[in-house]
Amino acid sequence: MKFCRLFQNIFLIGSFIPLYGQVSVTASVSHNTVSKSETFSFKIVALNANESPSVDVSPLGSNFKVISGPAQQTNIQWVNGSMTSSRSLSWTLLALQSGRLNIPSLNVRVGSQVYKTNPIGITVEKGLGRAQVANLFIEAKPDKEQIHLGEQVTVTYRLFTRTNLSVESIEYPKTVGFWSEDLLPARTARFNNTQINGVNYKVATLYKSAMFPTQTGKLKVTPMTAICNVEVSQRRRRGVFDDPFFNSMFQETQRKFIESDTLEITVMPYPKSPPADFTGAVGQFSIESWLDTSTVSINEATTLHVSLEGTGNLNQFKLSPFSFPQNMEVFPPTASFQRDEFRDQLTGQQKFEYILIPRQSGSFVINPMVLTYFDPVIDEFKTIKTKPMTLEVNQSMQGTYQPKLSGKENVNIIANDIRFIKTDTKIKLKSNPSSISLWILSPYVLAMSIFLLPSVTGRISHRRASNLDFRNNKGALKVALKDIKKEISDPYSDSSRVLYGYIKAKLYLNTNKLDPLILEQNLKNKISTELLNRVVLLAKICDAGRFSPESSQLKDDIKVEITNLLKDLDRSL
Numbered sequence: 001m002k003f004c005r006l007f008q009n010i011f012l013i014g015s016f017i018p019l020y021g022q023v024s025v026t027a028s029v030s031h032n033t034v035s036k037s038e039t040f041s042f043k044i045v046a047l048n049a050n051e052s053p054s055v056d057v058s059p060l061g062s063n064f065k066v067i068s069g070p071a072q073q074t075n076i077q078w079v080n081g082s083m084t085s086s087r088s089l090s091w092t093l094l095a096l097q098s099g100r101l102n103i104p105s106l107n108v109r110v111g112s113q114v115y116k117t118n119p120i121g122i123t124v125e126k127g128l129g130r131a132q133v134a135n136l137f138i139e140a141k142p143d144k145e146q147i148h149l150g151e152q153v154t155v156t157y158r159l160f161t162r163t164n165l166s167v168e169s170i171e172y173p174k175t176v177g178f179w180s181e182d183l184l185p186a187r188t189a190r191f192n193n194t195q196i197n198g199v200n201y202k203v204a205t206l207y208k209s210a211m212f213p214t215q216t217g218k219l220k221v222t223p224m225t226a227i228c229n230v231e232v233s234q235r236r237r238r239g240v241f242d243d244p245f246f247n248s249m250f251q252e253t254q255r256k257f258i259e260s261d262t263l264e265i266t267v268m269p270y271p272k273s274p275p276a277d278f279t280g281a282v283g284q285f286s287i288e289s290w291l292d293t294s295t296v297s298i299n300e301a302t303t304l305h306v307s308l309e310g311t312g313n314l315n316q317f318k319l320s321p322f323s324f325p326q327n328m329e330v331f332p333p334t335a336s337f338q339r340d341e342f343r344d345q346l347t348g349q350q351k352f353e354y355i356l357i358p359r360q361s362g363s364f365v366i367n368p369m370v371l372t373y374f375d376p377v378i379d380e381f382k383t384i385k386t387k388p389m390t391l392e393v394n395q396s397m398q399g400t401y402q403p404k405l406s407g408k409e410n411v412n413i414i415a416n417d418i419r420f421i422k423t424d425t426k427i428k429l430k431s432n433p434s435s436i437s438l439w440i441l442s443p444y445v446l447a448m449s450i451f452l453l454p455s456v457t458g459r460i461s462h463r464r465a466s467n468l469d470f471r472n473n474k475g476a477l478k479v480a481l482k483d484i485k486k487e488i489s490d491p492y493s494d495s496s497r498v499l500y501g502y503i504k505a506k507l508y509l510n511t512n513k514l515d516p517l518i519l520e521q522n523l524k525n526k527i528s529t530e531l532l533n534r535v536v537l538l539a540k541i542c543d544a545g546r547f548s549p550e551s552s553q554l555k556d557d558i559k560v561e562i563t564n565l566l567k568d569l570d571r572s573l
Contacts, residue, residue: 023048025108027117035125036098039067039257043090044117046110052087055108060093063101067092067227067257094257095124135162138206138224140173140260143344148268149216150282150313151376154344157207157224157260159189162200164231168255170224175211177219177267179316183344184208210346212282212313213267221263229253271379274372277320278381281373283312289369289386292533297394298361301537304354306333306369306386311347314339322354323367328391331355331544355537355544361395476505477570484559484566492545495562499539502566506573516540527572538565 023046030041042060046053052072060066069091077084095101103120136159143154159167167189189204206224213219232254285308292303308319315337324330331354339348358364368385375382480502488494500514507522516539523532538561545558 023110023113023115025053025110025115025117027103027106027120029103029120029122032121033123033125034095036095039092039094039255040122041090042069042093042103043088044106044108045086045088046108046115047084047086049085049087049110051111053089053108053110055089055106057091057106059104059106063096064093064103065096067094068255092255092257095122098124098126100124136160136165136228136230136256136258138226138258138260140221140224140263142263142265145264146266146268147213148270148282148374148376148379149214150212150280150316150374152283152313152346153211153213153265154183155209155211155221155263156184156205159204159206159226160194160196160201161191161228161230162202165228165256167206168227168229170206170226172207173209173224173260173263174222175209176222177215177217178211178213178221179313180209180211181346182208183210183346208344210344211265212316213265216267216269219265219267221265223259223262225257225259228256228258230256270374270381272381274374275381275383277370277383278372278374279320280317281312281371282376283310283314283373284375284377285310285312285371285373285384287369287371287384287386289389291366291389291391292537294390295392295394296358298358301355301357301541302391303537303540304356304366304389306352306354308350308352308371309348311345312373314346314348314350319352320370322369324356325358325364325366327358327360327362328364329357329359331541334544353540355540356391357541358391358393361393364391364393365389366391473505473508476502477566479505480566481563484563490545491558492542495558496539496542499535499542499562499566502569503535506569516543527569531568531572534565535569538562 025044025046027042027044029043031038034040044053044055052074057066057070070089071091073088073090075086075088101122101124103122105119106117108115108117139158139160141156141158143156145153147153155173157173184205184207189206191202191204194201194203206226211221230253232252287306287308289304289306292305296302304322306319308314322330333352333354335350335352337348337350339346366389368388370383370385372381372383374380480498483501484494484498486494488497500519503509503519503522504512504514509522516536519539520532520536523535527535538558542558542562
């Protein structure tokens, strides 16, 4: 009897002990036939495993792109007292080329054991695939497919959809062999309605780029890819809720991967050998130059302006340098570029400014600047140039910008300069018996003072705070003349700092980012034109001298020039 009970207890306990089967690893895909633009799921399952599997999927990189994953899942079931477990990893993949592709055998580690999966064959078709692709696609459209070296091609990428969606991520195309500039930068997609062959679509422009080839031949632009979350309706049985009002309650979101076509652009060489002075300019351009003034004195600075306007590969070529006279010091030019934002063609204006300081008197001719460019519209090289300029330099040293060294004068103190008033006079108070005693009025005066003291103190504090800028304005010249004598760094940096600091305090400016252009804008209509030109040119000389101070002979006199300028400014402002 005891033996039967012991056998029964062992049987009952054993029925609740999990019985693990043999560990096995399998691999599978959601579809064996897909289109090139269609994603599919790849899944690895480990049955009866105590631990989650781990696998290296890098061997997939040659034929497939991993869109997302791995996603982990664990499933445990009890059947007749036995436990069956499965642990899985899944990825979303995209085929990189069409044809018959294989997912190779992968090594899967479960605990201390390593298992191999079977290879899986995938057929990738060139067509659009299943129906959802026609409802969602990216169009890549170049404005031309055959261009010359350096000629612009504009590529526009647009997203077409027939369903509601949100764009999760975008991978922009790679342009090997092109120099590119964004015409329409990335931003939130804005959809408009359109039709294609009578079918309604919503379309949004995702990206627009101006591309300039840097080599000849057939160049490829890789596709733009995007991952979108698309709303789709769940299939369900018809019932009482088959009403448009309830349709939104049965929507689900699916992750879709889409990409544009690969573009191939044919880049042709120039029809004939370019001229010797050709520097790579392609497009249509115009150029002009001018001097601020054509008559100056020795050591008096003037500015040479160059303006290059047109449509083409601006910022990708260099202008031929000017031929300046030997007795003229020239600072490196400052350049600026302003692009026309409302045109698909790269159009704009490029400006250069040279500061010139003649060191000898005479008549100097500045030779023209020459630009040779290729015009793709007429397939010919063209040459344009500026007009020659003549600069007259006078011998007189009384120019506006000449150093003016101030001499020292002796100050004589004469004892009789100050006449004192009489000190022996006594002041007598006239007594008035009828006057009220001060001791009687003092309590009233004290009470009134205590009552008015907070109001008076507040007014004084507010007036002092409001007049802080006013005091800085009045003392600007004194502070500037004191600072100009200090040698903190080189003379150009010190002069520039003092000049900008003085004008900031004098004009109540709230910014520290000052340059000659801002000075000209703020001082215009406040001082004479001659003094304004003097301020701007000296500011440019100081800014330019900070980068090449050793090349200018004006270095020793710049502080004297700034001192005289500050005094003249203070008399005018």
